[in-house]
Amino acid sequence: MKTKKSSDFHEWYPEVILSAKLADYAPVHGCIIFRERGYAIWERIQQSLDAKIRAMGVKNAYFPLFIPESLLKKEAEHFEGFVPEVAWVEKKEGDEERVALRPTSETVIYYMYSKWIRSHRDLPLKLNQWCNIVRWEIKQTRPFLRTREFLWQEGHTAHATQEEAEAQVKDALNAYVDLIEGELAIPVVAGRKTKVETFAGAVYTTAVESLMPDGRALQMGTSHYFGDHFPKMFGIKYMSEEDGVERFCHTTSWGVSTRLIGAVVMVHGDDKGLVLPPRIAPEQAVIIPIFKEETKAPVFKKCEEIRKKLEAAGVRAVADYDDAHTPGWKFAECELRGIPLRIEVGPKDIEKAQVTAVRRDTGGKSAIMESELAAKVQELLDAIQSNLFERAKKFLEENTVAVKTNAELKKALDGRKMAKAAHCGGEACEQKIKDETGGGTIRCIPFRQEKVSDKCAGCGSPAKYTVLIAKAY
Ligand SMILES: [Zn+2]
Secondary structure (H helix, E strand, C coil): CCCCCCCCHHHHHHHHHHHCCCEEECCCCCCEEECHHHHHHHHHHHHHHHHHHHHCCCEECCCCCEEEHHHHCCCHHHHHHHHHHCEEECCCCCCCCCEEECCCCHHHHHHHHHHHCCEHHHCCEEEEEEEEEECCCCCCCECCCECCEEEEEEEEEEECCHHHHHHHHHHHHHHHHHHHHHHCCCCCEEEECCCCCCCCCCCEEEEEEEECCCCCEEEEEEEEEEECHHHHHHCCEEECCCCCCEEECEEEEEEEECHHHHHHHHHHCECCECCCCHHHCCCCEEEEECCCHHHHHHHHHHHHHHHHHHHHCCCCEEECCCCCCCHHHHHHHHHHHCCCEEEEECHHHHHCCEEEEEECCCCCEEEEEHHHHHHHHHHHHHHHHHHHHHHHHHHHHHCEEEECCHHHHHHHHHCCCEEEEEECCCHHHHHHHHHHCCCCEEEEEECCCCCCCCECCCCCCECCEEEEEECEC
């Protein structure tokens, strides 16, 4: 690594992504290629989240990439929310109307829901799709964080009652908390967005937010309650069981994207490169033979034995038999790639019937008896997973500061902290905070409320609740 995370975070971020071979820049501006290691992380995220999605009774489906202009424009506020970012397909002769590349799929899905839902027996209707999204960003793009095309999942559900829909909104957000904290080892704060920050067309938006090492917040996932707003627009009605009256459904949508990979890079990486939580790492352990020409054969043989044992125990293990590079070069390469555990095998290790394990997160070295290999390696991987989470949690706690006044708020944000502050709930005050702090926004109103003050940190009027304020990605 040319750049150190500790000295220039913004140079370091793309450099680590390119050097660890997670992604590369595409020939189209603002787009990236997910290389196999980056895509493997996404597949791990998918597997884990897909199981949670299915457990909520949601099934996967797939809708087209194209959305007719008339459908996209059907709900004005929703459309307005995306106008600058919509990419259009040039209209060809014979086309009835222009089509857009989906910036999100509410409109096309609701159009279909209005055809599919007739009676209470059709409800709830709960679908999810894993797909790509196009938002023609004009702002500066960054790999994984802001690109013109990205991958995500979007869940869309329709329910008979408000209670059911709101429960779904909550369940989806909880699934995200489990995924992000449990697999990605990144602590989050869950809460509701203010009206200003609410998704276009939603009654309310809930979100999980985390804090990145540069003091900026990153929205990690969102879950929206739409009420019967879209159903009224699209005519999604059902015949009620009790009284035979036609009623509008209540709908929700929720999603996380490949932006999560960017968060993993930023939160856990260090001066030596990427650091991956074992649960989502494409390779959990790399075995490196330490040999001279005369010991090469027995050392390679032992390495292969070790690799097979680990593989049989369910550990994603690879061995590096390349003999063009020194062990030292390979160590640096594994560190750059963020492989959680390095296992060294040399003639002395073989004599003692052991291997030497080195942790990526702490650099800690330990000898493991071959007889205890699988259990000890699993133990170490678990220890790395929880150490990464604890380390990130400590960072989040230490860099979230309670502020009472405007001056304190500004100082916190200038000092790259996230502020916990009382707020009046006023939209003008929220805008004033944004202007005066150079872009600080209310990230969320945390579900777990902690009282900081009776008075709003922005304007001094009586406070309604406590919010988190930060500059955000
Ligand atoms: Zn205020």
